[in-house]
Amino acid sequence: MGVVRVTVKLSNAADMALVRRNLMRPDEVSTVEAHALVDTGAVTFVLPSLVVERLGLARPFKQVAECTDGRREEVYVTEPVFIELRGRTHG
Numbered sequence: 001m002g003v004v005r006v007t008v009k010l011s012n013a014a015d016m017a018l019v020r021r022n023l024m025r026p027d028e029v030s031t032v033e034a035h036a037l038v039d040t041g042a043v044t045f046v047l048p049s050l051v052v053e054r055l056g057l058a059r060p061f062k063q064v065a066e067c068t069d070g071r072r073e074e075v076y077v078t079e080p081v082f083i084e085l086r087g088r089t090h091g
Contacts, residue, residue, distance in 0.1 A: 004038040
């Protein structure tokens, strides 16, 4: 099975909401471009702490996540993020 890597643009969704309300300029939105490893069976994703900090995301609570090897681990959940992949935005 091959490994799929893509370049994604991540944006702070709260900043994007402020832009839509004309309370922030588009060039002020916190964004990060990153290389990502794609797991086609995943329903969530993991962000490195450095990316979370650069996007200015809060970590309001923790939840238990199950890893692919069956381990269960308590992880932080962040505020929403917009993901742009190949010109399409999701979030």
